[in-house]
Amino acid sequence: MTLTTALGARRRKWDGAVPPLLRPLVRAYLLGYASAVAPRLLTLLLQHLTRRRTAADSPKRNGHHNAQSFPDSLLAILRGGLDPRRFPAFCAAVVGGSTLLELPLRAAFNKLAGSLSNVARIRLSRWFASFIAAWLGLRLLQSKQSAGFTEPAPVRPDSHLDAGRQESRYAGRTLDLTLFAFTRALDVIVGELWTRRKAHRLASQRWTRLEDAISRLVDPAVFAVSSGLIMWTWIYNPSRLPRAYNKWIGSAAAVDPRLIEALQRCRSGELQYARDTGQGRLLGAMCDDYGWPRHWGDPAVSVPFPCEVVHMGCGPSCEVHAVSRFARSFRWAMATYLPLSLLLAVRSPNRRGLIKALFSAARSSAFLGAFITLFYYGVCLARTRVGPHILGKHVEARQRIDGGVCVGAGCFLCGWSILLEKAGRRKDMALFVAPRALATLLPRRYDLSRQWLETAVFAASTAVVFTCVLENKARVRGVLGSVLGSVLEP
Template identity: 60%
Template sequence: MGGPTSTVITRNQKTKWDDTMPPLLRPLVKAYLIGYTSAVGPRILTLLIQHVKPHITGARQKCHDDDQRRQLPSLGQILKGGLDPQRFPTFCALLAGGSTLCEIPLKSLLDKLAKNNSDLTRKRLSRFLASFLSAYLSLKLLQSKKPPPKDDESQKPTAGRTLDLTFFTITRALDVLGASLWSLYLTHSPSPSAFKSLIKSTTDPAIFALSSALVMWSWFYHPDMLPKTYNKWITSAAQIDYSLIQALQRCREGTLIYAKETGQAELLTPLCQKLNLPEEWGDPAVSYPFPCELVHLGVSPSCEIHAISRFVHSFIWASKTYLPLSLLLALRNPNLKGFKRAIVSAARSSAFLGTFITLFYYGVCLTRTRIGPHILGKTPEACNKIDGGICVGTGCFLCGWSILIEKPGRRKDMGMFVAPRALATLFPRRYDVDKEWRERLAFAASTAVVVTAVLEKKERVRGVFGSLLSGVLRTD
């Protein structure tokens, strides 16, 4: 019986591509490949789209002989650029590889210096120190690649290109520490299970809602605090006339004051003309506050009808992105059930984004028209307060709770996606080069917390990122 059984087990075992590789080198190689793919893949996809688009749109004749000749060298430059030792792939390899390779000598050293501590304590400490050292050096490597010099040589060089990566890691470390404290609380607290269940079910939505509020506030009043691509995407999703944003910004700054002539009539008057609305509505000296129908872009005088219209348009806009992606993922295992699940998932995500945008706008209208005037009054001073930040703040507060439409698993990942961007709005995006060591310390400490947690128990680092990191650092 033993012979056949062992044969069956051997045959059923799946061979992994890295099985022939020395175990300690597996994290380094896997991290490099993932880093290279993430650095090169999107650029190759963009190049492919540029190549295919003329054939789809029928513009092939006009073009693109010159572009066709340039595309092959461009592809070579993209592939070669990913191999630069100061780029993201090497950073990933140094971070993951160093965390595992340095652990062994550090463990041996601690075994000699800290004999009184338990073996588990020494192992945890060696992992933490190995990850800390690797993270510090890897970020230093990434920061060593300086951007091209600017034309104005007198301008003092600044740092901050890696801040988004650092804030992402800090957020993940805070999440690990928060989850650990919550687990400790559950172990020792006699609190009723209903309370614990409530906290568990609302934490991820609250993280997303708070983070979204900070991001949307920054997008409206401090757009320079957001990455350019992220800021551009939000603007595209919002579909708003920029003059309306400027009007509320100036109201907050105090340069637009209702019932006073401050020379601001020319800001919204062109929009009134464009929408065939009375021109005096755009003059804050005459009309205070400017009617919500301007915010509605002429859709309807009703705030509720405008909200419904926003949801429909936003749902369709989001579906153009979510539906193709969901169907593409379903093609991995094509069957009718999978395609139905993909359509439902795309519809849910589109409804989430449509509700997000709708709640933001309706929050603004709710404060300006439905509730605010009944609480603060309708005087010019009250209108200045409402349009000076309260209405936008209400929209920012409400919009993030649309996350409740998504499944609990998605809420977690989306909260962790938005939280680093929210954290980044609280700090300058550029700083003096001589302070880079501070960022490296913060990044190294946060990375050490996350890596130590995922090596000890992969479930402690939540979401897709935790599974990915656990797979990269696996040596067995």
């Protein structure tokens, strides 16, 4: 029995009683519920275990409230997933709606567009069914108000309305989801066009090495550009990134926040070299903490700051600092990747699986370590090794380097560490960071009157992806294609 046959038989055991037309809806709802509830349940469990351990270490502490609140919190999470305006219902509406609407739309196209081929009518019915379902599904998700996207509206003194009931609502809560769908649709369209071009060029024996290199480098390039944009935003405009994303990058980068603030002030012009603008205290305090001469942190005296300040205690050598960064980042990443890899290896506990898990964790840790190292070394290249020889060593050049050029160099280099990962992982990671990079270019909140445009982009993008999955599942790359293919099949 093949793996596909075994998986199919296993699925029929639990959804065999469901009518074929409703199976995609049921699968989508259960998958959405699991993805929405499982992470919150895991977090709650870890918090509960931590509290119990703390209570055991401190017998005087009253743990009765925590013991009572755990079942209540558990029930609240399970009930929250059933809210009709949350992610599980959204998944069911999009997937189930596209399935249920396809047949009546196909019948309508058979009557109204009889001159079209049967294949064209099927594609049109699938696209419009998915478009309508995605539009309604996203509107359902957008109907739930969020505290971050509402605020009290200003009330005129002569107004007789209750000021407490007035509020301004903003759109943007579903922007990340829309950008995810948009990048996936763009990947499908560009990938299909490129595949047809390649087939035509190969048939005519005109496929070149340059085109082959482009095929292999497009995913690393997308990741590098996206990562660079995200890192630039993290340095200069962190409010455009989600809070959890900011926190994770800060933890991985392990940088003194005073150094980040100094770079921000250099770019804004608040901190200027060879001029006393009252900024000496910022890095002056950092110099005191690290045992450096205090004048290193005074921009009126030190033009520029010594690169040792960027190294944060690793000595004056940029190369030694790079090696040290890689070693520390590799250890930090292994603490995350190794347990996950070993957990996956438990499914087939043998020596080969263990070795594979170790190599997988080491490879991913090397990628992340190289990412962080290349960012810092890019900064050093621009500040010390290469930048001054190209842009000059005068005050204006130093200001320009620390005002953005050095960070830009780090952002340009860091993402190319993706070449250390396997080709299969590169495409998944590129498609993961691309929508997050696009989000840095758009406002996190915008006027509610323009929400229809976001909804239209999401609906059209989802329609493209769903139509492609039903006709050529392999064209939707990565894990998403496999998941949607298994959900949408009868």
